[in-house]
Amino acid sequence: MSRFTFVTAGESHGPALTVTVSGVPAGLKLDRVRMNRELERRQQGYGRGGRMKIEHDEIVVTAGVRGGETIGSPVSISIPNADHEAWKGAMGVWELDATDAEARRLRSPRPGHVDLVGGIKFDRRDLRDVLERASARETAARVAAGAIAKELLLTFGIEIRSCVVSVGLAGDPQRAVAWPEMLAVDDSSPLRAIDAPTEEAMIAEVDKARADGETLGGALVVLAHGLPVGLGSHVQWDSKLDGRIAQAIMSVHAVKGVAIGDGIECASHPGSEVHDAIYFERDAGWIRTTNRAGGLEGGVTNGQDLVVRAFMKPISTLRKGLPSVDVDTRTPERSQWERSDISAVPACGVVCEAMLAIILADAMREKFGGDSIAEMTRNFRAYVDAARAY
């Protein structure tokens, strides 16, 4: 099976998160430091909750890797939850402490979370059974899978980065971001914002939200650089890369909108202002001087940077609560609050990077196949040479 795919398991306060990644070719060298750095990036960001201070995520690889190199079998990774120790009474796998479990019980569902509908759907009276899996803690496992995808892509010179373009009312959700600007974004800055003045305004927004017991969303841009022409396909609905990317990004917790390139703005402009004119130059080959399409035409990469914009809603756990109802008594209650982020847009960007990396790694496997990196590389080079000669 050459498709690159993954499955996660784990509860937010359970013993660990786990991810199994299949379709990883043999011979891919994995860099543990770089992979752990991805997990660390997901934990950063101004406006994050207290948990990020307690936990320092690290991968524990349990299958598919030998001597730092993949061997062609599924790769399994676990990320222990350091917080589990303090939650054993309420989240023990085999035994619960009745007092602890009752104290941690969630009974007034948070509007915007899956608490209530999940409780109804799975017939769980303690909504914690739903919350624990719905929590964005799961994204740590996605980032671990994405770190493998990034390692694979890097072998072929493909890089992925993200930055934050707006938080609340600060910044511009539609701001264009080119690759050189993306490279200039300071990865260790408080919000990984597109520029310093915008970041200051974003920090002020977060501070105000904190003081008001509020939460904030925002917008982020993810770019993939160095892609060959021809990933994805126009021939079936489910092979189009724009659709596959949109599904992957939209599956990220709290992401409620996705655009490729100028996808939203272009709806209100005439065609002559939207499409990227085609030129041919003897040395450079097929070129464009604009990239409004965001690197995809007909669901196929055109060799330009892939531009994905994601819009995140405000976090639904508000310190001041929202109107809700106690599921036992059916009486009005404010929705329950527990340790939570005020805003998590930069972390969401890291998760979106991971999801984009996974979709692109899958598209690379689809196009170039191979059971080993060496075989995949031979196929890749032959194709790139042929495409260049077209």
Ligand SMILES: Cc1cc2nc3c(=O)[nH]c(=O)nc-3n(C[C@H](O)[C@H](O)[C@H](O)COP(=O)(O)O)c2cc1C
């Ligand atoms: C990185 C990240 C961190 C998040 N942190 C929180 C949080 O601390 N509290 C919270 O209520 N929601 C948080 N969310 C959002 C919820 O997980 C999400 O809104 C919820 O699962 C409902 O899913 P939906 O918004 O996709 O419909 C976070 C999302 C991301 C991407």
